[in-house]
Amino acid sequence: MMAPQGATPQIHWTENGVEHSARWRSESGMAPPKRVVIADDRTTADVAYRLACEGTALLWRGDFQNARQLLQALARRADHKHSKPGKKAKPAKPPANPTEAFHLHRQAQSQRARTLAMLLIPFEADYTIPLRRAPEVQLACNEAYGRGEEPFIASLRELLGLIGAHEWRRTGVEIPALEGRIHPHYGVFSPVRGEYVELVASTPLPKGATLGFDIGTGTGVLSAVLAKRGLARVIATDQDPRALRCARENLARLDLDGTVELLEADLFPQGRALLVVCNPPWLPARPSSPIEYAIYDPDSRMLRGFLNGLAEHLAPGGEGWLILSDLAEHLGLRTRDELLGWIAAAGLAVLGRNDIKPVHPRAADASDPLHAARAAELTSLWRLGAATA
Structure with a gap:
């Protein structure tokens, strides 16, 4: 029998011959085992x-x-699936192309995550853990889940993710363009890949720009950079309440909350601006959990939505800045011709493009299954304007 839509998920087990049940929590959307x-x-x-x-x-x-x-x-066993002693392991068939390598990699990562999520721990209603030598995790859980209401069961792996996110939130990420730090919240994409921030910080602003739109603001880092660069007003949108809370806190820390207005919206606010900035998820693939929506954009929905709505939100002479990696192209998930076709179909023209090589560790990790694509990757800031007749 299926639970009613919207019902709180429950997990059931037998212990000492007695049937038990409790609330089930999973930020990844995993069903109760x-x-x-x-x-x-x-x-x-x-x-x-x-x-x-x-x-x-x-x-x-x-x-x-x-x-x-x-x-x-368990993680070591998942990463090194040893064959039985004396039995020769059958060599894996190499991927036929980068696209297959990408899908096989995601499949393996998904299986690994499911396996490691099978180790569960109990929580009391106040987020204490009734186990010997358990740490105090109330603050980390409150930041991610909100106020506790009832006992529940969750995976240990998810808890460790919450603790890690709490440390990121506490210490923050240094952003040279801001001469300060951005403090990401749990479930909000952290600006650890600083090359895209550097592009927004260094590209000349459109002449006369005083108002800017930041579409899908996340932590608020790009809004903060635009405000620091001298825009008198920035309207930042996001449809995730967590992201908006995160951005609000960061802007207040940087004393920029008077310059940046936060708005819950899917893509654009009303009106037009001389500068509209968007850093959509870079890979057109289906997320396997809600948290992955910062990385994967199914059917390029956000990218195409931004392009299709940009012209009607640009003031005359304005520019749309699309920050996008070409990793999807190297993986065979999207072609350059497709991207250029979408730009043209939206009534836009390419005014220029600034590129930068990634500096994250994976770009130099030869053991990464996607190393060839990552090594060739460029992050670009596409300067787009309304096409002239």
């Missing part, structure tokens, strides 16, 4: 890994720090 067994300090990594691969979740009742060690052991 159907099979759950109790695990503790006596559970071996090999047994745990076999159960997890079979889709059986392990609800932990032992020492919290031992659970962390077990998760690390």
Whole structure:
């Protein structure tokens, strides 16, 4: 029997011969595991890994720090799937092309994530964890989930993600163009790839620009850069309430909240501006969880929506700045001709383009399955204007 739409997901298990149930939490949208067994300090990594691969979740009742060690052991097994002793492993067939390599990589990452998510821990309503040597995680959970209301079960891997996000939020990311830091919230894409920020900070502003639109503001980093560069007013939009809260906090820290207006909207605000900036997700693929919407843009929805609506939101002589990586082109997910065709069909012309090479570690990691595409990647700021008749 299916749960009613909108009903709180529940997880069920048997413990000491008694049936139990609790609220299930998963920020990735993972459904509650159907099979759950109790695990503790006596559970071996090999047994745990076999159960997890079979889709059986392990609800932990032992020492919290031992659970962390077990998760690390599961990750090692997921990353190095050893064959049985004495049995020669069959070599994997190499991908036929970069597109196949991309899909195989995503498939492997998805399977890994599902396996590691099978180690579960209990939470009380106030976010305390009723396990030995459990850390205090109330602040991290409140930041991600909001105020606690009832006990629940979640994966240990998700909790560690919450803790990591809390540290990012606390320490922030240094942004040289701002001479300050941006503090990303949980579920909001962090501006760790600074090359796209550098492009927005260095490209000459359209002559006479005093008003700018920042479409899909996220942490608010590009709005802050535009305000620091001298725009008298910036209207920043996003449809994610988490992103808007994050941007509001960052702009207040930078004393720019009086310059930047935040608006919950899908793409554009009303009116026209001499500068409209958008940094959409770069890869046209389907996200496997809500958090991945910052990376994957199914059917290039946001990209095409921005292009199709740009002309009617540009003031005469204005520019639209599209910040986009060409990684999708190197992976065979989109062609340059497709992009140029969408630009032309939207009544736009390319006024210029500034390119920059990525500096993130993956670009130089030869062991990455997508290394060839990443090594060739360029991030570009496309200067777009209304096409003349």
